[in-house]
Amino acid sequence: MEHESSQRQLKRINESIVLHAIRQKAPISRAALASYTGLSPQTLTNVVRRFLVDGFLVESGTEESGGRGRSRVRLELYADGAYAIGFCMERDSLSMGLVDLKGRVLDYKCESIEVMESPQQTMKRMTAYASSILQGDGYAPIRSRIIGIGVGTPGPIDYDKGEVVSPPNYEAWARIPIRSFLHEELGCPVVIDNSSTVAAIGEHWAGRWGTDSFLYCYWGMGIGGGLIAADKVYRGQSGNAIELGHIVVESRGRACQCGGQGCLEAYASIPALLREASAYGEFRDFGQLLKAAEPGTVLREILDRAAEYMAQAMVTAINLLDVDFIVLGGDHVHLAAEIFLPVMKRRIAEQPLRAKVAAARVGVSSLKQEAGVIGAASLVFHELLLGQ
Ligand SMILES: [Zn+2]
Structure with missing residues (x-):
């Protein structure tokens, strides 16, 4: 039984590698897929055959193989497959x-x-x-x-x-x-x-970032995260890994709704920023606050400070997880990105420890409301x- 289950596990891993490689590189030939995934021709043939039979893949045109006019069939996901x-x-x-x-x-x-x-x-x-x-x-x-x-x-x-x-x-x-x-x-x-x-x-499935590993940071009414490592989701012991919003950025700082103190979410989430800004005016939503936050104003200082807190938490996460790519997502993140992104990029690049390895990149999700x-x-x- 144990043997059977490890066989099944291996099959699942190989299928995952092939599926994600096709998703990222499509349309791609079997030969290119073999060199990209490093799987043996036999394994690759079996996996591709299963996906073709099940209707998850489709053959889409050909490419020149570079010699004697031979051509290779290219594969891509079949949108109607599932x-x-x-x-x-x-x-x-x-x-x-x-x-x-x-x-x-x-x-x-x-x-x-x-x-x-x-x-x-x-x-x-x-x-x-x-x-x-x-x-x-x-x-x-x-x-x-x-x-x-x-x-x-x-x-x-x-x-x-x-x-x-x-x-x-x-x-x-x-x-x-x-x-x-x-x-x-x-x-x-x-x-x-x-x-x-x-x-x-x-983000991993539809974002097309061309990488199999990244840290995802959700920013909005709350702050959360997810880690994709080598095409796999890291969930942690209880399924609640990567709670970026509850990284402590101020020791004994503001009370957080999780019951803790000094969490990132209590300083840089939309409700936290609206609460802080309410001492200087009335703001219905983050868009309105951003509009009023001209450079040099106290409102802009509030947002700049939030950017510093975001950057601080991301540096902590990078040091802990050794990721080289962060994706910022969430319904309103495209609004905040103009303030958050430069600060985050600068702070990450300044880390002497990481700079010796490779500086992490930060991207903003293009997936919108859906x-x-x-x-x-x-x-x-x-x-x-x-x-x-
Ligand atoms: Zn908290």
């Missing part, structure tokens, strides 16, 4: 969508959630949406290729049970069996993960497509 429904739960909204294997969003909907809404009501919205896709006429031709449902929720989570544990400002959701409820109602596989991890997986839904669907592809 679909997943993604849900991204935030404290004040629920986004829902249908995503294809290439990470393209076919259907998207975002509904705001009232503070008083019960988890049961929210889960009813989820089942109503999924049923409209799974049973309605609109997507009937592709229904059989919808392989599962992915859900991203605020953490911390119990990954094995598919539940939220004790989320700050999200108490009603504690220990609600989200996965088993959706599975029973809808009858298809359901995968749940922390929303920052989900966003990191979405990022959470793409991430939740990618979680399904990541978990269910491989090693079956």
Whole structure:
């Protein structure tokens, strides 16, 4: 039995390597794939054959092999090969969508959630949406290729049970069996993960950064993170790794909603910045605050300070994880990037220890509003497509 399970594990690893290599380098020939992945021709042939038979890959044109006019067939992911429904739960909204294997969003909907809404009501919205896709006429031709449902929720989570544990400002959701409820109602596989991890997986699947390892930093109403290392998600012991927002940036500093003190989130998240800026004016949202934060003003100083805190936490993470690439993501991050990015890049480059190895790069996600839904669907592809 043990032998069988390690065989299966190896198969899963090889499939993961091939799938991610094709995703990043497509269209790519078998020969180029072999030299890029380092897998033996036999292994590669087996994996590619399985993906072609299952309809996850498609042969797309040819390329010259460089000698005697011979040409090589190139491979790429088949967008229609599999679909997943993604849900991204935030404290004040629920986004829902249908995503294809290439990470393209076919259907998207975002509904705001009232503070008083019960988890049961929210889960009813989820089942109503999924049923409209799974049973309605609109997507009937592709229904059989919808392989599962992915859900991203605020953490911390119990990954094995598919539940939220004790989320700050999200108490009603504690220990609600989200996965088993959706599975029973809808009858298809359901995968749940922390929303920052989900966003990191979405970034890995659809972001096309051309790297197999990076640290993802979510910035917005909260601050979170996810780590992709050699195409694998690092979840930690309890499934709650990379809580970037709770790295301490001020010893015995401001109280954080996690119950701790001096956390990054208490200084650099959108609610923290709006709270600090409220002493100098009324700001409805971060966009309004940014507009008023002209260079030389006290508001700009608040944002500059937040950038320094962000940079400090990223330097800590880089020293700890030895990553050479950070992706900043989140609905509003493109607004904050003009202030955060130069400071983060400068501080990271200044680190004498790292400078001797290689300076880490920082990029800003180009996935917009649908990022959470793409991430939740990618979680399904990541978990269910491989090693079956
Ligand atoms: Zn905290």
